[in-house]
Amino acid sequence: MRTRIKKILCPIDFSDAAIKAISFSAELAKAMDASMTIWNIQEIPIIEGMSFNKLLKDKSPKEERELNAIMNEWSEEIKEEYQIECIPSYTPNINSLDETLSHYIDGQNFDLIVVGTNGVGDNHRFFFEHSSYNILNRTKCPILFVPDTSN
Numbered sequence: 001m002r003t004r005i006k007k008i009l010c011p012i013d014f015s016d017a018a019i020k021a022i023s024f025s026a027e028l029a030k031a032m033d034a035s036m037t038i039w040n041i042q043e044i045p046i047i048e049g050m051s052f053n054k055l056l057k058d059k060s061p062k063e064e065r066e067l068n069a070i071m072n073e074w075s076e077e078i079k080e081e082y083q084i085e086c087i088p089s090y091t092p093n094i095n096s097l098d099e100t101l102s103h104y105i106d107g108q109n110f111d112l113i114v115v116g117t118n119g120v121g122d123n124h125r126f127f128f129e130h131s132s133y134n135i136l137n138r139t140k141c142p143i144l145f146v147p148d149t150s151n
Contacts, residue, residue: 008036009110017148021116024146026082035085
C-alpha cells in the first residue's frame with residue numbers, strides 16, 4: 001500500500017540549513033501536489049515561580065509581531081514562487097522540543113518532516129541533545145534530512 005504525501009512540515013530556525021530545507025520542501029510539495037507548513041518554535045525558558053502567562057507576556061510584542069511578519073512574508077513568497085499552499089506557524093514553547101514537536105506533528109497529521117542540517121554535528125545534536133529519539137518513538141511520521149550543501 002502506497003501512502004500519498006499530502007502535508008509536509010518544515011521546522012525552521014532561520015539558519016542557512018533551514019532555508020535550504022524550505023526550498024527542498026517546496027519543490028517536493030509542488031511535485032507531489034502537497035501543502036507545506038513552515039514552523040518556528042521559540043523556546044521560552046522556565047523560571048521558577050513564574051507562570052506560563054507571565055512568560056508569554058514578557059515576550060516583546062514587537063519581537064513577536066516581527067517574527068509573525070517574517071513567517072507570513074516567507075509563506076506568501078513560497079506560495080507565489082512554487083504555486084503551493086504554504087502555512088506559517090509559530091509556537092511558543094515551555095516543554096521539551098521532543099514533546100512539542102511530537103504533539104504538533106500528531107495533532108496536525110503531517111506525512112513528512114523535512115529538516116535542514118549542516119552536517120554530522122547537526123544530526124548528532126538533533127538526535128541526542130534534543131531527545132529526538134523520543135520524537136521518532138512518539139510519531140509515525142518519517143523525517144527527511146536535507147544537507148545545506150545539496151542542490
